Amino acid sequence: MRAVETSPGETGPVRLQHLVDGRWRDGAGAAYTDVNPARPSRSVAAGTEASAEDAVAAVAAARRAAPGWSGTPYHERAAVLVRAAALVEAAAERWGAELAAEEGKTRPEGVGEVRRAAEILRYCAGEADREAGEVYASPRRGERILVTRRPVGVVLVVTPFNFPIAIPAWKIAPALVHGNTVVWKPASTVPLLAVRLASALHDAGLPPGVLNLVVAGGRTGGALVHHPGVDAVTFTGSTAVGRAIAASCAARGVPVQAEMGGKNAAVVLADADLDLAAEQVLLGAFRSTGQKCTATSRLVVERAVADEFVAEIARRADALVVGDPLVDGVQMGPLVSAAAAEAVGAGVTAAVRQGARPRTTREHLPGGDLAEGFFAPPAVLELDSTDPVIWREELFGPVLAVVRAADPATAFALAADSAYGLAAAVFTTDLGAALDAVDTLDVGVLHVNSETAGADPHVPFGGAKHSGYGPKEQGRASREFFTHTTTVYLRGR
Ligand code: UN1
Secondary structure (H helix, E strand, C coil), rough: CCCCCCCCCCCCCCEEEEEEEEEEEECCEEEEEEECCCCEEEEEEEEECCCCHHHHHHHHHHHHHHHHHHCCCHHHHHHHHHHHHHHHHHHHHHHHHHHHHCCCCCHHHHHHHHHHHHHHHHHHHHHHCCEEEEEEECCCCCCCEEEEEEEEEEEEEEEECCCCCCCHHHHHHHHHCCCCCCCCCCCCHHHHHHHHHHHHHCCCCCCCEEEEEECCHHHHHHHHHHCCCCCCCECCCCCCHHHHHHHHHHHHHCCCEEEEECCCEECCCCCCHHHHHHHHHHHHHHHHHHCCCEEEEEEEEEEEHHHHHHHHHHHHHHHHCCCCCCCCCCEEECCCCHHHHHHHHHHHHHHCCCCCCCCCCCCCCCCHHHHCCCCCCCEEEEECCCCCHHHHHCCCCEEEEEEECHHHHHHHHHHCCEECCCCEEEEEHHHHHHHHCCCCCCCCCEECCCCCCCCCCCCCCCEEEEECCCCCCHHHHHHHHHEEEEEEEECCC
């Protein structure tokens, strides 16, 4: 989809189009509007969804473009990413505000995310300058053994709503630089930022068909996953959908990378810098309205400091400014949709029924012209046991479940008590305790004295246990998914 700008002075939603075979076009599916979750009566953008035929046309275009793109030198592919990075960077303020209006995170977070996407594009462009394989000695005279890399082909990229430009960038940029062509299906709640990224790549000079964008519902997404023209699927989203995608990819014998849920714990030990820990736990739990798979949704506090620390976290959560994410000073916006707000409300109600004690006291959500917005209050719930469902299941909202632990070993055991294994944070000034955490916590990302969320472009990202399936993302790890190796036994004669 492309965003056709309204002329100056004109108000109303931006008109969206899809990108297929290098051309922007309307979808043949149903009409839909992309609403502002803080003010749902206002639409941010509108268009028609891609139909099944549009999606099939996108796969066909990606297939046709594949030989030409995989045969293009790495440095030429990288140059497109460098030009796209400059376009994204230049638009960061405007697109960041659009992101906030479309998704609900605050404007500074939105602008930061757009800049992060530019950084990711630049990092991936650098792949052209990094080593491109391995050389081994041969047991035979006159021979070397090379391990070279090839693209996997046509990659289906399925992205979630919560990072509308950063996650797509960290899937699409490595796919492209390593010579794959792409069909991208973003979450249908955030088509505008998808259009922005696709237009930057298109305007930077991608040949037709190398990147195709189709905005559609889950049914068309499912059809794409099963399409025989798709050679690999990379997905970020819920564990249930990720597993279904992984199962259908396994049945077709195509590689899949699925980044899924999390139930990430922060452990605060008695020797921690409590002020730093409070600041970081708060950011981890409530930034982006808790809608990150890396968000801090569990807190384990060592008993000796628990009274003081939990009271402080609750006080700070109650003091958070909740409102329109476009307004300066607002610290937390709405959830992405009415369904998300209902699910979070229901999760909190169920937890309280199961014995959780609310430590936050906020009763009123933004009113006035924000009364219809999809807001949920930041909530800190203390548990006397780990029985409540909220300790185990991801809620994807601004809710922090807290338990107390008698000592560091018990605290780590409680943090490790999860089917998920994405991220964890440990707050301590004791190096030995930090090293114990490294040894004990089976997670893909571990933070010592910083919050659970965050992922730099040059290092691996992804989860253990139910959080991740397939190779890690970002950094050099992304090659493991977007290429496969050919071992070349090379003799001169
Ligand atoms: C971050 O913590 O900055 O969907 C990135 C998610 C993760 C990305 C988190 N895949 O929230």
